[in-house]
Amino acid sequence: MSVDWKPKIVGFACRWCAYAGADLAGTSRMKYPPSIRLVRIPCSCRVDPSFVVRAFQRGADGVLVAGCHPGDCHYTTGNYLTRRRFSLAKRFIQYMGIEPERFRVEWVSAAEGGRFAGLVEEMTEDIRKLGPNRKMRERL
Amino acid sequence: MKMAAAGSLLPLMEALSESNDLWAPIVEDGQVVFGRWKGESLPDNYRVTDNSPKELLLPQTESLMRFEGVYDQLDIKEEPIEGPKVAFGVRPCDAAALDLIAEVLGSDDYPDERFGQRKDSTTVVTLACDEAGEHCFCRAVGGSPASDRGSDIMIYPTDEGYLLRAVTGAGQDILRQCESALDPAEGGDVESAAADCEDIEMPLAEEISPDGVTEDWHRVFESPIWEQLAGRCRSCGICGYVCPTCYCFALFDDLRGNSGVRFRGWDSCQFEDYLLMAGDHNPRPTETERTRQRFMHKLHYFVSRWGEYGCVGCGRCADKCPVGIHMLAAIKELEEVV
Amino acid sequence: MRQLQKQLRQEAEDAFADGHVEVFIGYQEGFERARPVPVFVRDRESVQEMVLNEFSGVSLSKYLLREAERAQEDASIGIVARGCDGLGIERLLYDQCISREQLYIVGVGCPGVVDPEKAAQLCGEIPVAAEVEKQQVVLQTSSEELTVAKEEVLRDKCLKCDDPTPRIYDALLGEEIQRGPVRQNRFDGVEQLEAVSDDERYEFWVRQFDRCLRCFACRNVCPACSCVTCSLEEEEPQWLKRSTSSSEQFMFHFTRAYHVAGRCVSCGACEEVCPVGVPLMLLNEKLLKDVGELFEEPSPHLPSETEPLGEFSYDDPEGWRGEAGQS
Numbered sequence: 001m002s003v004d005w006k007p008k009i010v011g012f013a014c015r016w017c018a019y020a021g022a023d024l025a026g027t028s029r030m031k032y033p034p035s036i037r038l039v040r041i042p043c044s045c046r047v048d049p050s051f052v053v054r055a056f057q058r059g060a061d062g063v064l065v066a067g068c069h070p071g072d073c074h075y076t077t078g079n080y081l082t083r084r085r086f087s088l089a090k091r092f093i094q095y096m097g098i099e100p101e102r103f104r105v106e107w108v109s110a111a112e113g114g115r116f117a118g119l120v121e122e123m124t125e126d127i128r129k130l131g132p133n134r135k136m137r138e139r140l
Numbered sequence: 141m142k143m144a145a146a147g148s149l150l151p152l153m154e155a156l157s158e159s160n161d162l163w164a165p166i167v168e169d170g171q172v173v174f175g176r177w178k179g180e181s182l183p184d185n186y187r188v189t190d191n192s193p194k195e196l197l198l199p200q201t202e203s204l205m206r207f208e209g210v211y212d213q214l215d216i217k218e219e220p221i222e223g224p225k226v227a228f229g230v231r232p233c234d235a236a237a238l239d240l241i242a243e244v245l246g247s248d249d250y251p252d253e254r255f256g257q258r259k260d261s262t263t264v265v266t267l268a269c270d271e272a273g274e275h276c277f278c279r280a281v282g283g284s285p286a287s288d289r290g291s292d293i294m295i296y297p298t299d300e301g302y303l304l305r306a307v308t309g310a311g312q313d314i315l316r317q318c319e320s321a322l323d324p325a326e327g328g329d330v331e332s333a334a335a336d337c338e339d340i341e342m343p344l345a346e347e348i349s350p351d352g353v354t355e356d357w358h359r360v361f362e363s364p365i366w367e368q369l370a371g372r373c374r375s376c377g378i379c380g381y382v383c384p385t386c387y388c389f390a391l392f393d394d395l396r397g398n399s400g401v402r403f404r405g406w407d408s409c410q411f412e413d414y415l416l417m418a419g420d421h422n423p424r425p426t427e428t429e430r431t432r433q434r435f436m437h438k439l440h441y442f443v444s445r446w447g448e449y450g451c452v453g454c455g456r457c458a459d460k461c462p463v464g465i466h467m468l469a470a471i472k473e474l475e476e477v478v
Numbered sequence: 479m480r481q482l483q484k485q486l487r488q489e490a491e492d493a494f495a496d497g498h499v500e501v502f503i504g505y506q507e508g509f510e511r512a513r514p515v516p517v518f519v520r521d522r523e524s525v526q527e528m529v530l531n532e533f534s535g536v537s538l539s540k541y542l543l544r545e546a547e548r549a550q551e552d553a554s555i556g557i558v559a560r561g562c563d564g565l566g567i568e569r570l571l572y573d574q575c576i577s578r579e580q581l582y583i584v585g586v587g588c589p590g591v592v593d594p595e596k597a598a599q600l601c602g603e604i605p606v607a608a609e610v611e612k613q614q615v616v617l618q619t620s621s622e623e624l625t626v627a628k629e630e631v632l633r634d635k636c637l638k639c640d641d642p643t644p645r646i647y648d649a650l651l652g653e654e655i656q657r658g659p660v661r662q663n664r665f666d667g668v669e670q671l672e673a674v675s676d677d678e679r680y681e682f683w684v685r686q687f688d689r690c691l692r693c694f695a696c697r698n699v700c701p702a703c704s705c706v707t708c709s710l711e712e713e714e715p716q717w718l719k720r721s722t723s724s725s726e727q728f729m730f731h732f733t734r735a736y737h738v739a740g741r742c743v744s745c746g747a748c749e750e751v752c753p754v755g756v757p758l759m760l761l762n763e764k765l766l767k768d769v770g771e772l773f774e775e776p777s778p779h780l781p782s783e784t785e786p787l788g789e790f791s792y793d794d795p796e797g798w799r800g801e802a803g804q805s
């Protein structure tokens with residue numbers, strides 16, 4: 001593992017909650033590793049599991065899907081569908097060989113800036129231990 | 141003329157692999173495929189591999205060049221070609237097929253350089269057949285279980301072991317490399333070993349002949365048989381992809397901002413979108429036209445252009461088509477209309 | 479089976495005579511006896527071409543999609559269906575690709591279908607006839623008769639079958655058969671694979687997918703794959719390149735399997751047509767197993783009005799919890 005390798009995490013964050021949570025972490029000047037690249041999405045249920053595979057293909061070492069807590073979805077039921085979809089997809093992606101630490105689904109509300117920062121911290125650390133991801137990675 | 145030492149091909153393969161990139165039939169999760177050799181003897185009783193060795197000369201996916209920049213600052217780098225290979229344990233039909241593809245891709249008018257380079261740098265070691273498989277019919281389309289077409293070295297199985305004969309200079313060179321795994325073939329008679337292979341029983345070749353179909357192609361083209369045959373087609377690419385003589389490919393660009401890769405990938409005339417044009421026009425809109433195209437190409441178009449069948453009788457389509465649309469079935473049904 | 483074939487021809491003939499159907503999808507003799515092929519009978523006279531025997535098992539249900547598309551507005555289609563095809567037909571019905579009124583289903587209580595490849599291995603040649611009996615299978619070659627255990631010679635998917643008789647039909651040939659011929663545990667293979675390390679599993683799939691030719695046969699026969707434009711052929715955005723690099727193979731197989739998650743009827747057609755033996759059912763079954771576990775579906779492969787990924791319950795579990803790296 002090269003010394004200056006740093007984990008790269010792609011985060012799909014719901015604009016109503018997790019993205020706002022990340023914002024809060026920022027404006028509150030909380031410290032967390034700069035390893036995550038956030039993609040703002042309208043609702044966690046916009047995330048197709050293929051997005052996760054695509055992220056791993058294009059170089060992500062980890063992927064986070066974050067949405068509103070169950071019951072809080074801006075579109076009422078979106079995240080219940082997310083929950084089903086990713087309960088399955090998460091296991092399936094691991095079944096294909098990706099370590100479970102590399103892909104996480106979490107609920108983060110707009111008020112949980114600290115939780116968001118902690119999550120990124122934790123994921124970064126877990127992935128750092130695993131090293132860079134080479135699975136599913138495309139070689140152009 | 142040489143004989144494989146100790147009546148086994150394994151020492152020869154070991155010797156070959158020392159200084160060559162050796163490819164051969166290997167067993168992978170129960171499937172016999174043509175792949176990079178992993179140190180084991182040839183699988184028992186294999187007839188032809190699932191995939192044909194054409195992959196070595198025309199990979200299913202192949203990067204052609206990388207590019208970066210825009211307009212006049214475009215930097216293009218051609219993708220280098222891998223080093224030489226030795227293809228071992230190829231069957232005579234598959235070896236002949238490489239030559240057949242070379243007619244098209246190696247033609248003087250439009251040579252495909254990458255194919256040509258690979259063809260030149262690949263040594264084909266062919267194992268003649270001492271038994272025909274369930275769907276073998278090479279003899280019906282001008283081939284033979286002992287044919288050395290497309291091969292650099294021939295191996296003939298005999299009761300005592302394996303007799304080797306270099307067909308080309310390249311073959312000779314390679315044989316010289318692995319002296320240690322070879323014995324002088326005392327009293328061995330290559331001619332008769334070849335003749336034995338030549339004469340193996342091949343019931344399908346007696347039963348079936350495409351000649352009539354080829355001659356009467358006008359009638360064949362118009363025949364209602366196509367509709368019946370194609371009715372059950374799934375429009376998948378199995379037949380074209382396992383076929384050792386199919387060579388269609390398409391070009392694609394994979395772009396990332398200002399840089400990218402141009403690659404080619406196999407295509408099949410059986411796919412619905414193969415001929416799909418701008419404006420949604422499709423000259424071969426249904427399975428009927430597409431199926432007809434496949435067989436007409438092999439039994440007539442190829443013949444009129446290159447003077448021989450575009451099929452070598454390996455029987456893979458008959459092994460693999462899930463709904464029984466294959467060369468043997470087509471010829472048999474079409475024979476009824478001519 | 480001879481008896482059933484006779485009945486089938488009679489049923490089909492009657493259906494044509496009554497004007498019930500315009501086309502009847504069944505099997506006919508193929509190039510080899512042991513490999514019957516699908517046939518589309520369009521008139522009463524041709525009914526006699528239809529066969530039904532121990533070998534006629536190629537999946538037919540997906541043809542309905544095309545036939546329905548090409549048929550006249552109100553034309554109806556006949557089809558012979560074993561249990562697995564019955565589920566495939568239900569799949570197409572629930573997905574509203576065809577309508578029940580359009581169909582005339584002649585069901586078969588299926589004792590299991592002989593795999594010609596396995597049979598050839600056992601006999602040294604493709605048998606000319608076979609009889610699936612209560613406990614065993616009798617194979618008939620040109621020179622001898624061979625009695626073998628069902629496990630040895632029936633198709634893999636038949637060994638796991640739970641639904642030998644279609645759940646919907648208009649006429650049934652023979653008797654309703656309740657139990658599959660062998661009923662091995664559906665998830666054995668999945669459990670074995672789950673038990674190995676992530677890295678080993680990854681290597682396993684790399685190897686399997688590396689063989690894949692991307693011929694799309696698996697998708698083309700699947701009754702759950704009924705999209706007008708497959709996302710894998712979409713050009714904008716392009717989810718899948720034509721490249722068969724390992725990375726793209728993962729995208730292909732992930733997407734193919736996941737797109738039928740919760741809708742796969744476990745008919746086994748995909749794995750059966752694959753020319754290079756990619757163990758596609760290991761993917762489908764993993765999803766079926768998890769759907770069953772997570773959403774408490776007792777028989778996740780049976781199609782129903784609502785599908786597991788199209789609905790939810792307020793107290794669904796978070797299936798990603800309880801594993802390493804999850805709080």
Ligand code: SF4
Nearest residue numbers: 690691693694696752
């Ligand atoms: S049928 Fe097999 S080879 Fe063809 S695309 Fe599907 S998995 Fe790949």
Ligand code: SF4
Nearest residue numbers: 700742743745746748
């Ligand atoms: S994925 Fe395979 S087993 Fe499942 S419905 Fe489709 S063809 Fe049948």
Ligand code: FES
Nearest residue numbers: 014043044067074
């Ligand atoms: S709006 Fe946040 S998950 Fe639906």
